[in-house]
Amino acid sequence: MSKANPLIEAALNARHQALAPYSKFKVGAAILDDTKQITIGANVESASYGLSCCAERVAIFKALTEGLTDFSALAIASEGGVAPCGACRQVIAEYAANATITLIDSNDPTSIKQTKIDELLPSAFTSKNLSP
Numbered sequence: 853m854s855k856a857n858p859l860i861e862a863a864l865n866a867r868h869q870a871l872a873p874y875s876k877f878k879v880g881a882a883i884l885d886d887t888k889q890i891t892i893g894a895n896v897e898s899a900s901y902g903l904s905c906c907a908e909r910v911a912i913f914k915a916l917t918e919g920l921t922d923f924s925a926l927a928i929a930s931e932g933g934v935a936p937c938g939a940c941r942q943v944i945a946e947y948a949a950n951a952t953i954t955l956i957d958s959n960d961p962t963s964i965k966q967t968k969i970d971e972l973l974p975s976a977f978t979s980k981n982l983s984p
């Protein structure tokens with residue numbers, strides 16, 4: 853897979869929408885659903901640091917509130933191609949459990965890693981655990 857992949861390009865471009873004045877660490881995410889729509893997100897930081905929201909959750913929450921539900925792929929672009937934080941892993945496990953996750957190093961977009969949430973968050977707690 854290369855930069856010509858539309859989902860990867862969308863994640864790389866989404867980095868430019870990041871509002872990260874405190875960390876200066878810009879992250880872009882793009883999620884693909886079964887209607888073939890791509891929804892993007894970028895991290896948005898707050899002066900009250902803990903209120904900041906990661907790119908992955910922005911993308912997922914945007915897509916969900918547009919009525920999109922079945923996600924097949926999630927691409928995340930950052931310097932170094934970092935994996936999602938714990939909070940994002942939980943949200944991915946609940947709302948995008950089947951998505952292939954592609955991690956892209958924005959400094960070298962040909963350098964990608966693919967994974968699934970089962971690998972990043974084994975034995976996730978989900979709504980299934982709430983049903984007796």
Ligand code: THU
Nearest residue numbers: 875877879895906907935936937
């Ligand atoms: N961040 C993300 O948006 N996604 C990740 O996968 C890791 C971290 C953001 C949160 C914060 O705005 C900045 O990167 C530094 O932690």
